[in-house]
Structures are given as C-alpha cells and as structure tokens.
Amino acid sequence: MxxxxxxxxxxxxxxxxxxxxxxxxxxxxxxxxxxxxxxxxxxxxxxxxxxxxxxxxxxxxxxxxxxxxxxxxxxxxxxxxxxxxxxxxxxxxxxxxxxxxxxxxxxxxxxxxxxxxxxxxxxxxxxxxxxxxxxxxxxxxxxxxxxxxxxxxxxxxxxxxxxxxxxxxxxxxxxxxxxxxxxxxxxxxxxxxxxxxxxxxxxxxPEEVRIEFTLVDPAREFDPDCIAQNRQAAPRDRIPVGLVFTLSREAAASWAGCPGDQLPGATVCIPESLERRYQAMLFTVIRTRGNHVLRDYDSGLTCPRVPSIQGAIQPGVAVRFRYALGSHPGLCAEVLHDRQADCGRDSDLAAPIGRPCCGGGGRFHAAS
Ligand SMILES: C[S@@+](CC[C@H](N)C(=O)[O-])C[C@H]1O[C@@H](n2cnc3c(N)ncnc32)[C@H](O)[C@@H]1O
The missing domain is CATH 3.40.50.150 (Vaccinia Virus protein VP39)
Incomplete structure (x- = not known):
C-alpha cells in the first residue's frame, strides 16, 4: 500500500x-x-x-x-x-x-x-x-x-x-x-x-487567496460551447473591476488592530458606461505557494459566485466590500450613494454595514 x-x-x-x-x-x-x-x-x-x-x-x-x-x-x-x-x-x-x-x-x-x-x-x-x-x-x-x-x-x-x-x-x-x-x-x-x-x-x-470583482456577460460566461472548448480559448466577455479582498500573511498582519466582527475589503467603482448584459460576479484565485495557482473553474473552491450586494448596481456607482466574521462568515457589500467614495481604497470599518447583505443580487441595473 x-x-x-x-x-x-x-x-x-x-x-x-x-x-x-x-x-x-x-x-x-x-x-x-x-x-x-x-x-x-x-x-x-x-x-x-x-x-x-x-x-x-x-x-x-x-x-x-x-x-x-x-x-x-x-x-x-x-x-x-x-x-x-x-x-x-x-x-x-x-x-x-x-x-x-x-x-x-x-x-x-x-x-x-x-x-x-x-x-x-x-x-x-x-x-x-x-x-x-x-x-x-x-x-x-x-x-x-x-x-x-x-x-x-x-x-x-x-x-x-x-x-x-x-x-x-x-x-x-x-x-x-x-x-x-x-x-x-x-x-x-x-x-x-x-x-x-x-x-x-x-x-x-495557501499563501494567498484573492477575491476579484468582475462584470461578466452570462450568455458568454456559461455558454456550453465556450465551456466545452479549451478554457483559455473560450471567448468569454468580462470586465475586471477590482480586487475586493485578500487573505494572506500580510493581510492578516494588517488586521491586528481591527476590532469587532468585520474586516476591511476594498471599495470598487462600476464603469460609467456599461451595457445591460453584464452581471457582477466574484472570482476566487488561490495561490497555494509560488506558481501553484487555482483559477476560475479549476476547482469547486474557485467557482465564480454572484455577490450579495445591498443596493442596485448602476453605472458609475461605488461598491464597498467588507468581510463579516462570525458563525456565517463571508463577504458583504453595499452600493454607496455618495460617489465621492475613494475607489480602490480599503473600507472604513467605522461605518456600519448591515448583515445579512442581500438585495441587488449582483445584477446590473441600467440607469434609466
Ligand atoms: C474542506 S474539509 C478539508 C479536508 C482535507 N483537509 C482536504 O483538504 O481534503 C475541512 C476539514 O476541516 C475541518 N474543520 C473545519 N473547521 C475546523 C475548525 N475550526 N477546527 C478544526 N477543524 C476544522 C472539518 O472537520 C473538515 O475535516
């Protein structure tokens, strides 16, 4: 044996x-x-x-x-x-x-x-x-x-x-x-x-787990023909928006002073001009060490997920992410109505965010 x-x-x-x-x-x-x-x-x-x-x-x-x-x-x-x-x-x-x-x-x-x-x-x-x-x-x-x-x-x-x-x-x-x-x-x-x-x-x-916010066209993302093809060659239609959360040794060290049950994620901005067909998704990338990396669809751990976001995603809005600790851990996010938010910045933990975060379901709402 x-x-x-x-x-x-x-x-x-x-x-x-x-x-x-x-x-x-x-x-x-x-x-x-x-x-x-x-x-x-x-x-x-x-x-x-x-x-x-x-x-x-x-x-x-x-x-x-x-x-x-x-x-x-x-x-x-x-x-x-x-x-x-x-x-x-x-x-x-x-x-x-x-x-x-x-x-x-x-x-x-x-x-x-x-x-x-x-x-x-x-x-x-x-x-x-x-x-x-x-x-x-x-x-x-x-x-x-x-x-x-x-x-x-x-x-x-x-x-x-x-x-x-x-x-x-x-x-x-x-x-x-x-x-x-x-x-x-x-x-x-x-x-x-x-x-x-x-x-x-x-x-x-794993050395690093990254969660990235991406807008995808579901018709192309989940098209059986695309999925059946070589993954690299599949003509998917994606708009990368930004990294929203990282788990790594450096990130854990940076949380040393974070009290309470939330950890900071990033605030990202939805492009000003966006067609209706796009849907928000979160992609997980896992680097176990060095060049040993799991990307989307390699594993159950890297299957893209629809984020749970409070508020409607519209062109030009900012979306603020945080990681909720506790018995039901996970990312939560809210649309900020004040576009002055500093996109790409870590969230301000002082401002409250509701849990559970549900609502928009990540579907893009075109501005009327
Ligand atoms: C996803 S499975 C992974 C099993 C195995 N390590 C593998 O990779 O194939 C997670 C394992 O972690 C254990 N586990 C989950 N939370 C734990 C905790 N807080 N302390 C100790 N073990 C835990 C579960 O009992 C389960 O065996």
Whole structure:
C-alpha cells in the first residue's frame, strides 16, 4: 500500500506535469487511503450529517471532507504548494525537520499523506488537527496502517480557531483548507488569523487567496460551447473591476488592530458606461505557494459566485466590500450613494454595514 501511495505521490509532485492530467493518480491515492482507514467509513445516505456549526463557520462533515480529495486540481495544487513550503522551511532551518501544522485534516489527511509517503521524517513532521474525533481516528488508522507514524508529531482534536500552539515548537508551515469559494461559510479566515497570530513567521498554505470583482456577460460566461472548448480559448466577455479582498500573511498582519466582527475589503467603482448584459460576479484565485495557482473553474473552491450586494448596481456607482466574521462568515457589500467614495481604497470599518447583505443580487441595473 505504501508503495502505491508513494508512486502516486511522486507523480503528483512531478514538475511540469499539468495537474489536469493527474486525476487517475489522485484516485489511486484515495483508494489507498480509503482502504487503510480502519473502522470509520463515509456515509452513503446523508453526507452532510455530522457537520458542526462553530462560532467561526461550519466544519463540514467527515464524509464531505473525505470527498474533497476528488476535487483533484485543488488536491494537487495544495499538495504541491505544501511541498514547496516544506522545501523553503528546510532552507531556513536545515538542521531539523520542518514542522507542519495541518488544520482541518479530515479523515484522510489528504494533503499530508502523499508528502509523508515521499519525505522522510527527518525532513518534515506533521501535526494533524481536526474538530471531528472520527476524522482524527481515521487519519491515525491510516498513518499506522501505512507505517508513517514517525512522520506524525501529534494528533489534535481541537477547534483550530481557538487552539493554543506550543510556543516552544511553533510550526514552520501552517496548512489550512477549511474554505469554500469566496471564503464563504467555512472558517478559513478566522483559523488563519488565529494561528498566524501565534506563529507569525510560519509559511502559510495557501499563501494567498484573492477575491476579484468582475462584470461578466452570462450568455458568454456559461455558454456550453465556450465551456466545452479549451478554457483559455473560450471567448468569454468580462470586465475586471477590482480586487475586493485578500487573505494572506500580510493581510492578516494588517488586521491586528481591527476590532469587532468585520474586516476591511476594498471599495470598487462600476464603469460609467456599461451595457445591460453584464452581471457582477466574484472570482476566487488561490495561490497555494509560488506558481501553484487555482483559477476560475479549476476547482469547486474557485467557482465564480454572484455577490450579495445591498443596493442596485448602476453605472458609475461605488461598491464597498467588507468581510463579516462570525458563525456565517463571508463577504458583504453595499452600493454607496455618495460617489465621492475613494475607489480602490480599503473600507472604513467605522461605518456600519448591515448583515445579512442581500438585495441587488449582483445584477446590473441600467440607469434609466
Ligand atoms: C474542506 S474539509 C478539508 C479536508 C482535507 N483537509 C482536504 O483538504 O481534503 C475541512 C476539514 O476541516 C475541518 N474543520 C473545519 N473547521 C475546523 C475548525 N475550526 N477546527 C478544526 N477543524 C476544522 C472539518 O472537520 C473538515 O475535516
């Protein structure tokens, strides 16, 4: 089994091989993990059963967490990004293994197992952390069955958004994948912020998540012929408007003084002249590390979403974004009636914004 996993892992890490061609290797890896998982088994009926509502967002069920592996471009980008972060962490501290904290490992510890299979424990050790005890039990069973226990420093059943790190042994790499497109619903922002506060020098995977506001023509964006073609060649019709929110180490550091339950996003301006056919959408771009990037449609995590905006989007208006923390995290936005707003600037957190933000639904309203 370990040889099968190692072979699949080496293929996933092979430089220059496009991730889009490697689904068979991800399926092979999943087969090995599934057959080594001990007594836990995924549900076949209600796959969402067992999810947990935390104060910072939803922790998806162990069954759904196991299924994430099959979002294979995502899996490969995160495995490659984590590998790159370990290589860089080893350059900083070559005399000891890189310490990797994997927050939200799920029942298969999908993003760590292939790295444990190819890296000796002298190069990297992993702390596997999840809120759900059955996920940790399954990850432990797989590690034992594959003979990888030397690569695991600790198992933790904990909420990563309140977990205390050992200050004597801070992680060199923090790997977090508790997210959805547009950083909605799951606690990626809260977990990242909390862990980075305690280990500000750790390398973060993903290194950066950007959310961009774009106007699209839905007829071209979702035209089956365009979708069926080579994605690069698809003649989509888009107007980029601006970056509205970033999650990164730098961004988290800049929030140090932000009190309360909101983080600043940017204010963007809708062009003065715009045809009716355009619809507002948010695009998520995830850079796990270096050139390992997931763009629109590569993964469920980067599927474009319609933003929820208070007020009607009209040519020339400004739209102010903020990120709401709490049990239903996500971006919210409002149309500013005073066009004097400084477009491109971070939002002023002093001014209140309502939650939940609903209304215009992102559809462009032509001025009459
Ligand atoms: C999207 S799944 C990812 C599973 C796996 N890491 C992968 O990438 O395939 C998110 C996992 O994070 C866990 N999780 C979510 N919020 C958490 C939190 N606040 N603390 C600890 N674990 C959390 C869930 O239980 C789930 O196993």
């Amino acid at each position: 370990i040889e099968r996993l190692r072979k699949a892992a080496l293929s996933l890490l092979e430089p220059g091989v496009p991730a889009s061609s490697l689904r068979p290797e991800v399926l092979e890896m999943m087969a090995v993990l599934a057959s080594s998982r001990g007594s836990w088994s995924p549900r076949t009926d209600d796959i969402a059963a067992g999810e947990t509502r935390t104060p910072d967002g939803v922790a998806i069920s162990p069954t759904m967490a196991a299924m994430c592996a099959d979002d294979f471009m995502r899996t490969i980008a995160f495995v490659r990004g984590t590998h790159a972060a370990i290589v860089d962490a080893r350059k900083r501290a070559p005399d000891r293994p890189a310490r990797v904290l994997y927050a939200g490992c799920g029942p298969y510890a999908t993003l760590a197992m292939p790295l444990m299979a190819v890296l000796p424990s002298t190069e990297a050790t992993f702390t596997l952390l999840d809120l759900h005890p059955e996920s940790i039990a399954s990850a432990m069973a797989i590690v034992d069955a594959l003979g990888l226990s030397g690569s695991v420093a600790r198992y933790e059943i904990a909420d990563a958004a309140s977990h205390r790190l050992d200050p004597e042994q801070p992680p060199d790499v923090i790997l977090v994948e508790v997210m959805r497109a547009c950083l909605e619903a799951e606690p990626q922002v809260a977990v990242t912020r909390h862990l980075l506060r305690q280990a500000p020098h750790a390398l973060l995977v």
